[in-house]
Amino acid sequence: xxxxxxxxxxxxxxxxxxIGLDVDLNKIPxxxxxxxxxxxxxxxxxxxxTHDLCVSYKPNTAFYEAYGIKGWQSLEKTINYINEKxxxxxxxxxxxxxxxxxxxxMYAKAFFEDLAFDSVTVAPYMGKDSVEPFLAxxxxxxxxxxxxxxxxxxxxxxxxxxxxxxxxxxLQTSKSxxxxxxxxxxxxxTKAEYFKEIRKIVPNNFLLVPGVGAQGGSLKDVCQFGLNSxxxxxxxxxxxxxxxSNGEDFANAxxxxxxxxxxxxxxxLSFN
Amino acid sequence: xxxxxxxxxxxxxxxxxxIGLDVDLNKIPxxxxxxxxxxxxxxxxxxxxTHDLCVSYKPNTAFYEAYGIKGWQSLEKTINYINEKxxxxxxxxxxxxxxxxxxxxMYAKAFFEDLAFDSVTVAPYMGKDSVEPFLAxxxxxxxxxxxxxxxxxxxxxxxxxxxxxxxxxxLQTSKSxxxxxxxxxxxxxTKAEYFKEIRKIVPNNFLLVPGVGAQGGSLKDVCQFGLNSxxxxxxxxxxxxxxxSNGEDFANAxxxxxxxxxxxxxxxLSFN
Numbered sequence: 319x320x321x322x323x324x325x326x327x328x329x330x331x332x333x334x335x336x337i338g339l340d341v342d343l344n345k346i347p348x349x350x351x352x353x354x355x356x357x358x359x360x361x362x363x364x365x366x367x368t369h370d371l372c373v374s375y376k377p378n379t380a381f382y383e384a385y386g387i388k389g390w391q392s393l394e395k396t397i398n399y400i401n402e403k404x405x406x407x408x409x410x411x412x413x414x415x416x417x418x419x420x421x422x423x424m425y426a427k428a429f430f431e432d433l434a435f436d437s438v439t440v441a442p443y444m445g446k447d448s449v450e451p452f453l454a455x456x457x458x459x460x461x462x463x464x465x466x467x468x469x470x471x472x473x474x475x476x477x478x479x480x481x482x483x484x485x486x487x488x489l490q491t492s493k494s495x496x497x498x499x500x501x502x503x504x505x506x507x508t509k510a511e512y513f514k515e516i517r518k519i520v521p522n523n524f525l526l527v528p529g530v531g532a533q534g535g536s537l538k539d540v541c542q543f544g545l546n547s548x549x550x551x552x553x554x555x556x557x558x559x560x561x562x563s564n565g566e567d568f569a570n571a572x573x574x575x576x577x578x579x580x581x582x583x584x585x586x587l588s589f590n
Numbered sequence: 591x592x593x594x595x596x597x598x599x600x601x602x603x604x605x606x607x608x609i610g611l612d613v614d615l616n617k618i619p620x621x622x623x624x625x626x627x628x629x630x631x632x633x634x635x636x637x638x639x640t641h642d643l644c645v646s647y648k649p650n651t652a653f654y655e656a657y658g659i660k661g662w663q664s665l666e667k668t669i670n671y672i673n674e675k676x677x678x679x680x681x682x683x684x685x686x687x688x689x690x691x692x693x694x695x696m697y698a699k700a701f702f703e704d705l706a707f708d709s710v711t712v713a714p715y716m717g718k719d720s721v722e723p724f725l726a727x728x729x730x731x732x733x734x735x736x737x738x739x740x741x742x743x744x745x746x747x748x749x750x751x752x753x754x755x756x757x758x759x760x761l762q763t764s765k766s767x768x769x770x771x772x773x774x775x776x777x778x779x780t781k782a783e784y785f786k787e788i789r790k791i792v793p794n795n796f797l798l799v800p801g802v803g804a805q806g807g808s809l810k811d812v813c814q815f816g817l818n819s820x821x822x823x824x825x826x827x828x829x830x831x832x833x834x835s836n837g838e839d840f841a842n843a844x845x846x847x848x849x850x851x852x853x854x855x856x857x858x859l860s861f862n
Binding site for chain 2: 418425432479491
């Protein structure tokens with residue numbers, strides 16, 4: 319998918335919501351556990367109930383790997399279902415991968431070719447040659463961790479390197495990499511005040527923003543500093559939407575939560 | 591496996607060799623492609639031919655994920671084969687994972703419980719709460735990236751943070767984390783002169799050292815500065831061993847390459 323197509327979808331749906339499909343068998347409605355593939359059945363119901371309110375789904379691979387081959391099968395069925403039934407959706411494999419060059423190429427093939435995701439999240443610690451193999455794929459997007467929304471973000475990401483915080487150094491350095499136009503960045507919503515600084519370095523790239531809702535970030539604050547002329551934001555919510563209810567009404571409850579965020583986004587977009 | 595058991599294995603085998611099982615279908619002997627599971631058949635032959643010369647096997651998960659569910663099955667069969675036939679071997683899932691707390695717990699379950707690896711590699715960028723969930727597993731080991739052997743290591747890892755290189759900050763900071771006794775570190779062999787500094791910060795931890803052989807590092811140089819009283823080193827070689835030949839003699843050729851490294855290690859251990 320091209321960035322232009324993503325922006326068109328956002329304008330049409332009046333939403334820049336991404337729903338995180340972090341499926342934990344201990345948290346989903348118990349009646350689903352009797353089905354052959356509870357994870358896929360859960361995802362299918364959530365997707366069918368919310369696809370017109372969001373522009374992106376983001377399965378976190380950890381939740382699938384934890385169930386071994388069965389989990390990997392659920393992930394494959396989920397991405398195939400989205401790609402076949404809702405091809406306009408921007409799909410994100412939240413995998414946070416990164417390795418030396420030839421190994422990163424294998425990861426890129428796994429997520430861009432074998433599973434046909436539009437994008438994958440990567441970690442920056444190993445530098446340029448660990449990320450460029452992902453960037454080489456045309457019309458695929460690489461979403462690099464910059465400033466995450468967890469407490470541990472302060473251990474290294476905000477430490478000063480050459481006079482600026484490490485996450486700024488990461489943003490700045492990555493702009494010189496080959497095909498850096500295919501980069502997006504993970505920037506946590508719990509630190510909305512940082513978005514002003516982030517936009518000075520990467521005014522045009524899309525930012526994937528976790529931490530709204532369950533983790534305490536404010537949508538309005540993030541938008542104030544993070545929006546650009548192409549919208550440029552994907553706001554993720556996972557638990558707040560998918561676990562809104564664990565009864566038989568779970569899909570409807572998820573839709574209601576997604577609707578509240580979409581309506582808020584519609585107002586924000588009307589002012590921008 | 592406890593660290594004590596690992597050290598005993600090293601003393602018995604007179605080897606601290608780790609063999610990387612980075613299996614690429616384009617590089618393995620062509621006659622294996624006719625078997626039902628070429629990746630597993632390849633690994634099985636390599637393992638049977640080298641298990642007495644090495645103390646550890648390290649499949650890199652990227653090479654398995656690239657083949658989707660079939661690849662994940664090959665990985666599962668490989669780890670089960672090692673655990674059943676050669677239970678003394680220290681197994682490493684080279685996965686370079688790392689995510690927010692509850693998600694890292696899912697990854698830890700995937701590799702420590704579902705696949706029953708002894709250890710997993712993790713990335714440090716997201717800090718303390720992304721690594722501690724791995725450290726909580728008893729008699730399991732978490733091998734954190736510190737200084738990698740690729741060119742991109744110089745993008746961020748060697749940059750100065752609070753008066754010291756980032757990789758030193760990572761080593762130092764991680765010592766205060768809960769159950770840090772379960773930490774090992776990835777330190778690349780292409781920069782043997784750094785091992786003196788690394789040992790000042792983490793004198794007792796095991797270091798997993800890639801970059802010997804194909805990537806140009808010297809075993810002797812690394813040992814000079816890296817060995818400690820418990821040996822404290824696992825030297826990895828992947829391509830140099832497993833792709834020594836792509837003919838029908840591939841397993842024997844791999845054994846010969848492993849034997850050369852083991853003999854060199856035997857001499858080094860006799861002086862230490």
